[in-house]
Amino acid sequence: MSNQVIDLSTTLGNAWFPAPIFTASGCASSGKELSQFFDLREIGAVVTKSVMNKARHGRPTPRMAETPSGMLNSIGLQGPGIDHFLANDVPWLLERGAKVIVSIAGETTDEYAMLARKVRAVPGISALEVNISCPNVENRGMVFACERESSARAIDGVRKIIGGEIPIIAKLTPDVTDITSIASAVVDAGADGLALINTVLGMVINLDTMKPHLGGKTGGLSGPAIRPVAVRAIYQVHSAMPDVPILGMGGVSSGRDALELILAGASGVSVGTASFGDPTAIPRIQRELAALLLARGFSSIKDAVGYAHRDEGM
Amino acid sequence: MSNQVIDLSTTLGNAWFPAPIFTASGCASSGKELSQFFDLREIGAVVTKSVMNKARHGRPTPRMAETPSGMLNSIGLQGPGIDHFLANDVPWLLERGAKVIVSIAGETTDEYAMLARKVRAVPGISALEVNISCPNVENRGMVFACERESSARAIDGVRKIIGGEIPIIAKLTPDVTDITSIASAVVDAGADGLALINTVLGMVINLDTMKPHLGGKTGGLSGPAIRPVAVRAIYQVHSAMPDVPILGMGGVSSGRDALELILAGASGVSVGTASFGDPTAIPRIQRELAALLLARGFSSIKDAVGYAHRDEGM
Amino acid sequence: MSTINKSATQINATILSNKRVGAYHQILLAIGDLASVCKPGNFVAISVGGDSSRMVLRRAFAISRITHGSASGGAMELIVAPHGSGSRWLCEQSEGSEIDIVAPLGKPFGIPTQPVNALLVGGGYGSAPLFGLAEVLKARGCRVDMLLGASTGSKIYAPLEGKRSASTLKIYTEDGSMGESGRVTAPIRDLLAQGAVDVIYSCGPMSMLRAISELTEGTDVVHQCAVEESMACGIGICMTCVLPVKNDDDSISMLRSCIDGPVMDGSTVAWDVVGKVPPAVHS
Amino acid sequence: MSTINKSATQINATILSNKRVGAYHQILLAIGDLASVCKPGNFVAISVGGDSSRMVLRRAFAISRITHGSASGGAMELIVAPHGSGSRWLCEQSEGSEIDIVAPLGKPFGIPTQPVNALLVGGGYGSAPLFGLAEVLKARGCRVDMLLGASTGSKIYAPLEGKRSASTLKIYTEDGSMGESGRVTAPIRDLLAQGAVDVIYSCGPMSMLRAISELTEGTDVVHQCAVEESMACGIGICMTCVLPVKNDDDSISMLRSCIDGPVMDGSTVAWDVVGKVPPAVHS
Ligand SMILES: Cc1cc2nc3c(=O)[nH]c(=O)nc-3n(C[C@H](O)[C@H](O)[C@H](O)COP(=O)(O)OP(=O)(O)OC[C@H]3O[C@@H](n4cnc5c(N)ncnc54)[C@H](O)[C@@H]3O)c2cc1C
Ligand SMILES: Cc1cc2nc3c(=O)[nH]c(=O)nc-3n(C[C@H](O)[C@H](O)[C@H](O)COP(=O)(O)OP(=O)(O)OC[C@H]3O[C@@H](n4cnc5c(N)ncnc54)[C@H](O)[C@@H]3O)c2cc1C
Ligand SMILES: Cc1cc2nc3c(=O)[nH]c(=O)nc-3n(C[C@H](O)[C@H](O)[C@H](O)COP(=O)(O)O)c2cc1C
Ligand SMILES: Cc1cc2nc3c(=O)[nH]c(=O)nc-3n(C[C@H](O)[C@H](O)[C@H](O)COP(=O)(O)O)c2cc1C
Ligand code: FES
Ligand code: FES
DSSP: OGGGTSBOOEEETTEEESSSEEEOTTSSTTSGGGGGTSOGGGSSOEEOOOBOSSOBOOOOSOOEEEETTEEEEOOOOOBOOHHHIIIIIHHHHHHTTOOEEEEEOOSSHHHHHHHHHHHHTSTTOOEEEEEOOOTTSSOGGGOGGGSHHHHHHHHHHHHHHOOSSSOEEEEOOSOSSOHHHHHHHHHHTTOSEEEEOOOEEEEOEETTTTEESBTTBEEEEESGGGHHHHHHHHHHHHHHOTTSOEEEESSOOSHHHHHHHHHHTOSEEEEOHHHHHOTTHHHHHHHHHHHHHHHTTOSBHHHHTTGGGTTTTO | OGGGTSBOOEEETTEEESSSEEEOTTSSTTSGGGGGTSOGGGSSOEEOOOBOSSOBOOOOSOOEEEETTEEEEOOOOOBOOHHHIIIIIHHHHHHTTOOEEEEEOOSSHHHHHHHHHHHHTSTTOOEEEEEOOOTTSSOGGGOGGGSHHHHHHHHHHHHHHOOSSSOEEEEOOSOSSOHHHHHHHHHHTTOSEEEEOOOEEEEOEETTTTEESBTTBEEEEESGGGHHHHHHHHHHHHHHOTTSOEEEESSOOSHHHHHHHHHHTOSEEEEOHHHHHOTTHHHHHHHHHHHHHHHTTOSBHHHHTTGGGTTTTO | OOSTTTTOEEEEEEEEEEEEETTEEEEEEEEEGGGGGOOTTOEEEEOOSOTTBSOOSOEEEEOOEEEEOSSSOEEEEEEEOOOSHHHHHHHHOOTTOEEEEEEEESBOOOOOSSOOEEEEEEEGGGGHHHHHHHHHHHHTTOEEEEEEEESSGGGOOOOHHHHTTSSEEEEEETTSSSSEESOTTTTHHHHHHTTOOSEEEEESOHHHHHHHHHHHTTSSOEEEEEOOOOOSSSSSSSOOSEEEEEOTTSOEEEEETTTSOBEEETTTBOGGGTTSOOSOOOO | OOSSSTTOEEEEEEEEEEEEETTEEEEEEEEEGGGGGOOTTOEEEEOOSOTTBSOOSOEEEEOOEEEEOSSSOEEEEEEEOOOSHHHHHHHHOOTTOEEEEEEEESBOOOOOSSOOEEEEEEEGGGGHHHHHHHHHHHHTTOEEEEEEEESSGGGOOOOHHHHTTSSEEEEEETTSSSSEESOTTTTHHHHHHTTOOSEEEEESOHHHHHHHHHHHTTSSOEEEEEOOOOOSSSSSSSOOSEEEEEOTTSOEEEEETTTSOBEEETTTBOGGGTTSOOSOOOO
């Protein structure tokens, strides 16, 4: 009903999406599992689980701990490897008419470039999300997104392969002293857009074993608990670089939350943890968002993006 | 009852405290207000609101926003100035037999040194907490605790004044890429202990005004939402520097939460936001903690400090 | 031991009744002996959402009325507007459930020692504490006139028994659905001009309190207003609830409305600085 | 549309009854037509804590029994141990309240096409799904023997009507407070040696499932076990619930116990690798 009078479509760089709410990487597997609960064509896009070059087992269990209004995960990028993924999962999604954003993760600059080359060879993908921020990979000391240079190098490698066919969206971690500095480094290196934010590094001690609860010791904090951090990061980066499109995420579980991220500067919003608690969260959030936008007199998503900045510098 | 068979006393550097749970700076004003609800001698110590050299109005209202399992605050270090504080608030506390940790905050290295000099002149104070991490002061770009050098300089200035009479506890922000690096910088500069963690920078957009809700735009996130971040920071720093005492804080609202921070490496635990929701939180948490320690066979707090690290490197 | 909130206690109070009254819920709590120390203008801070709630802060509500029962002890009445998730949770609690409260908090209304002409002005649920106040004033021999206003009729809270405590009662709604059409502040200028008022007691939205302060400015009429700022703690330890208040030397202090209020002298509040930073503190 | 969880639906189910049974709560939910697609071994994921809960994840519970009512439609029975805040919340919900469930989820127990001798082994609340399974097996002409174990008698769940579905039922408690003293796995070795068992169905703690798998190793006896890993989503999208499962080529895959389980072939689970990282994937 409300969808009829409001333009819910959005863009990230040169990619167009019919709706503003996306899955979040790692929170929808490859899409198939959610298709039992809603039609994947109803939503913005399926952002697939970050895939690496080779198949990986990931981290030992326990891999999760619920925390107040959030959860920690330590999956460690378990996955089938890029070849299997592109041969099986992507065609399945495209056949069903879903928009697809492929998320890639690498352990070396070369791995990112190699992954980009393989993704480029598959037609029909809408955008490439480059996860340079997952804090769960074995080699924690070297999280790419923690330094300007390593971030820029990873993106630069991908940029050399992807010549503008599809937008490159760099996904950043909030666990840095100055996220705008990392953001500007990756944009200078050729990122067309930014995905903000990945999980926040956290830990839970199990009071029975009296040791870290997660198999991987530390884990990534997600869910409503981190929403204020996401809003802040998006606001800061949009302030510094208003022309760079942002895919926002972090603790969104209702239309009001999605609107908060959009007003702060996000052009699209990914929903992760909320889908665990509610398999139909994404279409519901999309409906709620449409109603809230309408009630505020917006006729399109685009008009609301970054609206909270309107009197800035006055 | 349980207090009879367990030694709840703890130390931070050369300061001794009768009990392990403290107020958190800025979450108990100067102690008087809570004394209606419990005897201040029952708890570890009153950590007073960070005080600056001059009186300050702080930030405009609204100064707070509740968030899922947490809250944002943007107080901006409102306070009476150090002279008024030392002349009025500290004597009141000492007369009542409370242990007092004075928290200071400055805008320049010199201000920290000046504050330390004034605090040194007052007998009876147990420790000095140096808040080099408050994200709420006007000059956000220059939060001391975001850089090794500025952190070290602030602590070095204080160390030159305080010659070991009372421990210097440096309070750090988690909003950095590598908190162990900041921690080692301040310890090298002469900090006797560390307070971990200050609030996490966040923001809320008001959906009515469609602008940042807080008068100060951004604010500090506290409460249970950030507990996993606190546990992680304490665990990381205790791993890197097992001999440096840590005053832990961040989202503690029950005995089980306090135990989690202690097992991760905290020698004492400050309780902030939980006192807003429950004025008797601190004595309650202390009772719950004693019972949990007993149930696990500990006979003193000291034995539990950092216990989660026991098989490290194996 | 303390001089701040010196009667405040934390107790589990049982809900004796919970009734819808117009747009509000009238909630009656059994509070035993605490009833004897609650005064008109005090407020209560209530823990909301239960054990696994994501709401970490208490919610503040004005104490509407205190009744001193016999066997069961005293009771406290609240008038609650279901606003967000915390107040809605409270309105959903059924008779018999226990809630965790801290009361009485804050500075109550000052009661004149002489019989005076008092005008009580309430906006929305702000009328709640005025009926109890009216009784106390009447007992002191004061004349009590009451003006209540709201956007619409369902938001006027004016219980029958309460009406008796005032000499006159006039109701204003912005949509004209009850009483006269217009703002509750409209008649005040004339009343002041007639010299019919010595003290104004007010409770309601900040804009209403400010408007009344502007009307009393330059007059001898005392304006005691109960302010409503966002409060994280309600007991003076967080500094979130501050209001700019003028000192004798015209400098401004940011005072905590939870312990230096909620009742404040309207003429000392620097209304134009609310939500702004006052000029630097001179030291 | 999907092949995964293809009957799963999210509905609001009304609690028909909630009774304490020993250490557990027996909760009956009205689920209407959903009853016809639930099979023994399926589970349900329940949203806990209400609107302003700080618990963001659903809780998983085995479907204990399905009854096909007439007017009111079908009902689902759960046996819930009050463990932490989520399960306690569920146990506190009263008759008439609505809860948000997603069901049926996961792979059910495989039912033999021929009449076989089945041994059903349940630990604690793990016995819950076995009674419904026993009925199905009996209807297929199977012989059903049942062993139930727990630490103590109050943790044995063995309803009267359920007992009828098994040919024999033996109870073991570690403290000897009910049935025989000892572990429920104790008699299995002999039963296997006697050749009295073709299939074992088990549900209970991981240590029990592992012990049974070790007993059946090298025998022809099939072991279908319902595993219980921590699950964040319950629907296959988070990868938190994985178990190491041996492939035909002896390599190991980390399979999601929510969609590739909870019922798994015990002989394929690499029990010694649970909680560890298997050797690198060869590609
Ligand atoms: C001294 C005082 C007396 C009050 N008396 C009454 C009364 O008698 N009846 C009544 O219905 N309400 C009263 N209020 C307002 C009441 O506290 C808020 O409506 C309530 O806190 C809203 O909480 P929520 O969870 O429903 O809303 P949310 O908007 O979800 O609350 C989010 C946060 O904002 C704060 N907040 C939101 N609105 C207000 C507000 N208007 N004032 C202060 N804080 C707010 C909440 O406390 C909470 O921390 C009073 C407030 C104060 C400070
Ligand atoms: C397939 C399956 C079937 C189950 N069937 C039953 C049943 O029939 N009856 C019953 O009483 N319980 C059953 N459980 C266990 C039940 O899910 C947990 O007891 C419950 O999740 C605990 O939640 P809590 O909030 O009470 O505890 P908390 O410890 O506070 O929970 C914290 C987190 O850990 C998870 N968790 C804690 N314990 C377990 C556990 N044992 N298994 C899985 N996750 C856990 C919770 O889901 C939650 O995310 C089953 C679990 C699974 C996976
Ligand atoms: C279980 C889990 C797995 C995740 N895996 C990935 C991943 O593979 N790649 C990635 O970029 N982000 C991953 N994330 C981060 C999410 O995409 C998202 O950035 C984060 O969870 C914040 O959003 P949320 O609060 O809505 O979940 C994962 C998050 C969770 C909870
Ligand atoms: C309202 C408020 C004011 C605070 N003021 C200070 C301060 O003045 N100095 C300081 O070092 N930390 C301050 N903090 C941070 C707390 O001391 C503490 O580090 C943080 O809130 C985390 O603990 P908690 O989750 O228990 O509140 C403040 C926190 C809050 C919520
Ligand atoms: S509400 Fe905390 S000081 Fe007033
Ligand atoms: S619980 Fe999420 S994949 Fe199994």
